Amino acid sequence: xxxxxxxxxxxxxxxxxxxxxxxxxxxxxxxxxxxxxxxxxxxxxxxxxxxxxxxxxxxxxxxxxxxxxxxxxxxxxxxxxxxxxxxxxxxxxxxxxxxxxxxxxxxxxxxxxxxxxxxxxxxxxxxxxxxxxxxxxxxxxxxxxxxxxxxxxxxxxxxxxxxxxxxxxxxxxxxxxxxxxxxxxxxxxxxxxxxxxxxxxxxxxxxxxxxxxxxxxxxxxxxxxxxxxxxxxxxxxxxxxxxxxxxxxxxxxxxxxxxxxxxxxxxxxxxxxxxxxxxxxxxxxxx
Amino acid sequence: xxxxxxxxxxxxxxxxxxxxxxxxxxxxxxxxxxxxxxxxxxxxxxxxxxxxxxxxxxxxxxxxxxxxxxxxxxxxxxxxxxxxxxxxxxxxxxxxxxxxxxxxxxxxxxxxxxxxxxxxxxxxxxxxxxxxxxxxxxxxxxxxxxxxxxxxxxxxxxxxxxxxx
Numbered sequence: 022x023x024x025x026x027x028x029x030x031x032x033x034x035x036x037x038x039x040x041x042x043x044x045x046x047x048x049x050x051x052x053x054x055x056x057x058x059x060x061x062x063x064x065x066x067x068x069x070x071x072x073x074x075x076x077x078x079x080x081x082x083x084x085x086x087x088x089x090x091x092x093x094x095x096x097x098x099x100x101x102x103x104x105x106x107x108x109x110x111x112x113x114x115x116x117x118x119x120x121x122x123x124x125x126x127x128x129x130x131x132x133x134x135x136x137x138x139x140x141x142x143x144x145x146x147x148x149x150x151x152x153x154x155x156x157x158x159x160x161x162x163x164x165x166x167x168x169x170x171x172x173x174x175x176x177x178x179x180x181x182x183x184x185x186x187x188x189x190x191x192x193x194x195x196x197x198x199x200x201x202x203x204x205x206x207x208x209x210x211x212x213x214x215x216x217x218x219x220x221x222x223x224x225x226x227x228x229x230x231x232x233x234x235x236x237x238x239x240x241x242x243x244x245x246x247x248x249x250x251x252x253x254x255x256x257x258x259x260x261x262x263x264x265x266x267x268x269x270x271x272x273x274x275x276x277x278x279x280x281x282x283x284x285x286x287x288x289x290x291x292x293x294x295x296x297x298x299x300x301x302x303x304x305x306x307x308x
Numbered sequence: 309x310x311x312x313x314x315x316x317x318x319x320x321x322x323x324x325x326x327x328x329x330x331x332x333x334x335x336x337x338x339x340x341x342x343x344x345x346x347x348x349x350x351x352x353x354x355x356x357x358x359x360x361x362x363x364x365x366x367x368x369x370x371x372x373x374x375x376x377x378x379x380x381x382x383x384x385x386x387x388x389x390x391x392x393x394x395x396x397x398x399x400x401x402x403x404x405x406x407x408x409x410x411x412x413x414x415x416x417x418x419x420x421x422x423x424x425x426x427x428x429x430x431x432x433x434x435x436x437x438x439x440x441x442x443x444x445x446x447x448x449x450x451x452x453x454x455x456x457x458x459x460x461x462x463x464x465x466x467x468x469x470x471x472x473x
Contacts, residue, residue, distance in 0.1 A: 029330030060353035124442025126367040211441035
């Protein structure tokens, strides 16, 4: 099938982009990499009246280290995350996860902002950014607000981004001494959509004690979630064999999520198994 | 609503200027408006890879882009590989190793292989599998396709040697 007709707007600056969104509001959709939106339009599951193509706004393509943070503009492509040495250095779990998104042709176009705004429950970036404690910056012609990544997702394919708002950048705390991480996902074939995935970022003090832990699972619930129970148990028991098993078991109590691909019980078991793998990677010293 | 936008494309080394409706997919503009029928459309939602082309040197799905987005860009389709009249070594390799079968996925496979071999002239079997994982062959001729890419690496290396003094 082919997309229904739409009006095409191509702003050259952030201000022009925000003006367009303010003007067209709910009639408009932002077009970034298009790797999720264009399939929906080709199938006519989405029929936006106006497309605001942000690809020619240079300010949205930034990738930099700033005040102990890694700052990613909305237009940073998955291929950049996968290969840029600054990302590997500041937040390696992000590069590792980006390499699992679709295929090279998809990663060349798909963007950080697009993936987050699409809010697929099993998307790699949403889950991994939950584990890193990222902050998302949203702008509109009314002003600017910062949202914690856990507040961005409100349901499957649903975020708190308002129709006139643009996700402009993501800020991620850069790695510090003693940071350990792990990432694991299950797909039915190379590059395919993940059925479930798990990510963890754990900080250890000089004696190997867990000082903080962030654990996230995707594809098991209707939206990617943190597991506060698992984090709490890791802070008590550490990255011992028992500690890991206890934390991973927390995935079994997640909310029901069934779809055509797998029943809820299967997703929860997968979540536990993947979390176990991710935590074992972290215990092993990194990845 | 049915406004048309003027765009400029460089396809296989030649410049084109045309007016398109914004909803026209890049794949359809290449195929129908410009006649590059080597751009195949299978699924139209980014799964099959038959519509793969190179956009400014990088692989993209031409069914997941509007032609207006490619305004000012350089595109390579499978037709651009043998612009000189001779078959490209990768095309020869696909014939020698029977990597085409029905031929529908072949242009996408060849362009994905082309990009892989630019980056890694001697890829391992695993690297070839990973690079081509996003291209589906409905004849399931994957073993022959894998051999074709391995053969292509040899032919390209030989071509490189004969060119050297």
